[in-house]
Amino acid sequence: MSTAVADVLGAQRRWVEYRRQSVETPTLRVGVSASFTAEPLEPFLGARLLDAGQQPEIRFADYNQIHQVSFDPESMLGDVDVAVVLWRLEDVFSADMKHYLEGDGAVASGIVSGAGELGRALASWAANATYPVLVGLPPMPAPVGVDLVDSAVTIGLTRIHGAATAAFISALEGAPVRMLDVAAWERAAGGTAVFDWVKWVAYKQPYTSGYWATLGSNVGDVIVREKQPTPKCIVLDADNTLWGGVIGEDGIGGIEISSAFPGIAYQEFQRVLKGLRNRGVLLAVASKNNHDDVIEVFKSHDDMALKVDDIAVWRVNWGPKSQSIREIAAELNIGEDSLVFIDDSDYELAEVRASLPHVTCLQVPAEVAELPHLIAASGLFRNMQVSDEDLKRTEMILSEQARKDQGASLSREEFLASLQLVVDYFEVADEHVGRVAQLTNKTNQFNLTTIRRTEADIRALMASDDHAVRAIRVSDKFGEYGLVGVAILERHDVSWDIETLLMSCRVLGRGIETAFIARLVDDIVALGGQQITARYIPTPKNVLVADLYPRHGFVTVADGAFSAVPVEITPAPAHITFA
Numbered sequence: 001m002s003t004a005v006a007d008v009l010g011a012q013r014r015w016v017e018y019r020r021q022s023v024e025t026p027t028l029r030v031g032v033s034a035s036f037t038a039e040p041l042e043p044f045l046g047a048r049l050l051d052a053g054q055q056p057e058i059r060f061a062d063y064n065q066i067h068q069v070s071f072d073p074e075s076m077l078g079d080v081d082v083a084v085v086l087w088r089l090e091d092v093f094s095a096d097m098k099h100y101l102e103g104d105g106a107v108a109s110g111i112v113s114g115a116g117e118l119g120r121a122l123a124s125w126a127a128n129a130t131y132p133v134l135v136g137l138p139p140m141p142a143p144v145g146v147d148l149v150d151s152a153v154t155i156g157l158t159r160i161h162g163a164a165t166a167a168f169i170s171a172l173e174g175a176p177v178r179m180l181d182v183a184a185w186e187r188a189a190g191g192t193a194v195f196d197w198v199k200w201v202a203y204k205q206p207y208t209s210g211y212w213a214t215l216g217s218n219v220g221d222v223i224v225r226e227k228q229p230t231p232k233c234i235v236l237d238a239d240n241t242l243w244g245g246v247i248g249e250d251g252i253g254g255i256e257i258s259s260a261f262p263g264i265a266y267q268e269f270q271r272v273l274k275g276l277r278n279r280g281v282l283l284a285v286a287s288k289n290n291h292d293d294v295i296e297v298f299k300s301h302d303d304m305a306l307k308v309d310d311i312a313v314w315r316v317n318w319g320p321k322s323q324s325i326r327e328i329a330a331e332l333n334i335g336e337d338s339l340v341f342i343d344d345s346d347y348e349l350a351e352v353r354a355s356l357p358h359v360t361c362l363q364v365p366a367e368v369a370e371l372p373h374l375i376a377a378s379g380l381f382r383n384m385q386v387s388d389e390d391l392k393r394t395e396m397i398l399s400e401q402a403r404k405d406q407g408a409s410l411s412r413e414e415f416l417a418s419l420q421l422v423v424d425y426f427e428v429a430d431e432h433v434g435r436v437a438q439l440t441n442k443t444n445q446f447n448l449t450t451i452r453r454t455e456a457d458i459r460a461l462m463a464s465d466d467h468a469v470r471a472i473r474v475s476d477k478f479g480e481y482g483l484v485g486v487a488i489l490e491r492h493d494v495s496w497d498i499e500t501l502l503m504s505c506r507v508l509g510r511g512i513e514t515a516f517i518a519r520l521v522d523d524i525v526a527l528g529g530q531q532i533t534a535r536y537i538p539t540p541k542n543v544l545v546a547d548l549y550p551r552h553g554f555v556t557v558a559d560g561a562f563s564a565v566p567v568e569i570t571p572a573p574a575h576i577t578f579a
Contacts, residue, residue, distance in 0.1 A: 008044075008213045015043035018050055026057035030223065031077030032084045033061040033069040035091035037204040044216025052224045063204060064091055070121040073129065082223055083129070085122060086136040086182065086215075088206070089164055090143045092118065100160060101143060101153070108160055115164035119171025126177045130460040132226055134219070135172065136182040137165055142206070144197045176433065176455050178222060185218050186211075225383040226454055229442050231281070231360065232334050233312070234273065234375075235325055237343040238287035238294050241364050242266060242306070247293045257303045261369070268372035270305035276381060277310050282332060282397065284313040286324040286341070291316040312397040321348045322355035332397065333505045335444075340380060385438065395479065416575045419476040421510060424579035425519040428469040428486075433458050435483045436471060439502060444541040446513070447502040448534070448548065466491040467499075470523065472516055473579075474507050481507050485516050489524065495531040496524045501548075508544075511573035517552050518572040525566050532569075534562045 028049060032038050042058050049056040061069045061076045066087055069076040077083060090097045093114055096107040115138070126133035141157050142148060165183075172179065186194050189211055199205040207215065239246045243266045244256025256263040257270075277283050283306070287294055294316045298308045313331050315324035321343070329336050337358040343349050344364035353361055362378055365371055375381060410418060428436055437455040444450065453461075461467045472485040484507050488500035498520065503513060524532060534549050537560060553569040554562035572578070 004210055004213075008209055011047035011213060011216070012043045014050060015046045018046065018055075023055050023057075026055050028054040028056045028082070028223075029078075029080045030056055030058045030082050030084060031061070031073070031080035032058065032086070033066050033077065034085070035064045035066060035087040036200075036206050037063045038086060040205055040207070040209070040212045041216045041219070044213045045220050046216075048217045048220025049223065052220070052228065066092065067118065067121055070125040073125055080131060082132045082134065082226065083125075084134045084136070084180075084219055084223075086180075086219075087118070087138055088141065089115070089138050089161065090141045097141065097143060097160075100156070101146065108163070111160060112163045112167045116167040116171045119168040122177065123172050123175035126175050126456075127459075129456055131456045132223075132454050133177050133456075134180055134222055135177045136180040137168065139183040139186045142191070142195050144200055148191055176459060178226070180219065180222055182215075185214060189214050221379070222383045225385065229438070230381050230384050231340045232338040233282040233284055233328070233332060233340070234276065235284045235286050235328055235339055235341045235359075236273070237321075237345070237348065237364075238285060238289055238297075238316070240344040241342060242270060242285075243297065243301075243304075244368065247297055248289060252293075252297055252301060255297070255301075257301060259303065263303065265368045265371045267303055267305055269374070272372055272375055274305050274310060276375070277306075279384060281381065282312045283310055284315070284328045284332075285311055286315045286321050286328065288318055288321070289316050320351060320355070322352050325352060325356055325359060340378075342374070385434065413575075416510060416573075419478075419510070419575070421474065421476045421512070421576045422579050423512060423515050423519070423576055424473040424475075425516070425523075426471060426473075428458070428462060428471050430459075432471060432483060433462075436469070436486050439483070439486050439504065440500065443502045443504065444539070445505050445544050446508060447500075447539075447542050448498075448545055449500055449537045450539050450542060451500055461488060468496075468523070468527065470520065472503075472512070472519075474512055485512070487516070487520055489520070491527075491529075492533075494529060495533060496527065496529040498532065498534040501534070511576055513548065514552060514570055515572040515576045515578070518569060519578065521564075521566050521569045530565070532564045532566065534564075536560045536562070 030045065030049070032041065039060055042060075046056050046058055059077055059080065065076065066085060073083065089111065093111045096111050096114075099107045100111065122133065122135050126135075138161065140161050146153055146157075148154060169179070194207060194211045196206065196208045199207075236242055242257075244262055245254060247255055257266045258264060259267065273283060285294065291314070295308065298304055298306065298311070313328045315327055317324065321341070325336070325339060325341060329339060335358070336356050340360045340362060341349070341352050342362045342364065343352075346363070349361045349363055352359055360380065362374055365374060433455050437453055437458050440451065440453045440458075458469060462469050468489040468491075470487045470489070471483055473483050474481040474485075481504070484504040486500065486502050487498060490497045490499045501517075503516065521532060532554075534554060536546060536549065538546065549562040550556060551570070554564040557563045
């Protein structure tokens, strides 16, 4: 039995076994609306969600009812936690696509405008939904009976597909949707492995069993990414990983990195890393080497795609790699499960796996030509959600190092005053929602209640008359920290509850939490509040803030429950200025 067939059967068996169980309350309810009969997707989507630790329930609207679902999703899908929309041009615009294939170019404008109308309907649905709406882009049309290697036909299909997809994407721009590039998934799978025209004619099911498995797994992965963020940092070995050879033995002129093979494999790998760095992934180096030798390669070798400023943290020494990785995680203030370690050595990888089981390890392939595709093949950074703060992350780390260098020669009071800290407190708007949702899902240490929320959840709270969603940006003379703090307030007559309070740990120890709470209290008073309540829900990771509220003027009224009147709250520190 082939691996692919075994995977398909394994997913089906896991889903059947799960369905036999009595699950009273599913943890994730998924609604699917498709232009084709999509029920064969269920076991594969379900198996992917089971693998992620969910207890899913999957519901399907009638096929080719996407417009109707977008206008009245509740009656068509019921109460769901996430919705998925999959559609094809040849289904939604069946008659016009047939005329188009018969040579009637006049119908093309109607198909394109119709795609735009569908996009606007879905954008309206997503804007009013309290859950994420995942919308598939239309794949390349594959009408039944069409020879998909006949260029006389496929060029026309490419043209209409491109125009309709562009109109659809344009209509969705600015809407709170997560777009799925289904066309790319079909290309990756290969046409003959995707389509089953017999099933389409008989049951309106267009795909092979193998591709249903691929589609279900890919859709499930996007859903999982809504709750489980991608790794934050890649830790890299140097010798035989970033370049071929050993710098300490071969010298800067003898290592392999160039525009010719085999050096080009390392150069292309570095370009992949550079692209991830530019999307907000941190890069670190953990190498057993002389520090100056490694730095010299980054500074002086003309064929290096990565430069010194692309690396957030350096650990170049002769100690165990596991210790270097622990130090990297501590310096970046991230969990070890947020790290990916890449090395060529079986020994080093085994040592890290044994000491740090939560670190994901990837080995440099024996065939170096496969190295540039190593990260893509892992799928670890697939479907990344990137905020503006993510894009600036490495620069922020380097600025933080400059702060530490200055702080080493000053007293704490002198250091804080010298930073010229500025806190910008503001009401959360649409452009902030992605970052706010990201912080609620990944902030663990300075998070009083650890309530996770999607972008749709945040938008619903913003629209509520009984809630206020606030955030802070922080900057100092070295640069910006970005949007680093979030608070969600809930009104109870003249009392307001701080239902969520969280901050990125990279700004701790500067008095910013005190300034944030003081500004929140000013805001509550302006909103008519006379009493303030708050909660602390302990977790294994947030013990740091167990006494936060008592330290800021709140009185303990029960275990984990606090109360205060505005005049009792600790004022903002003198060294902080509000924008």
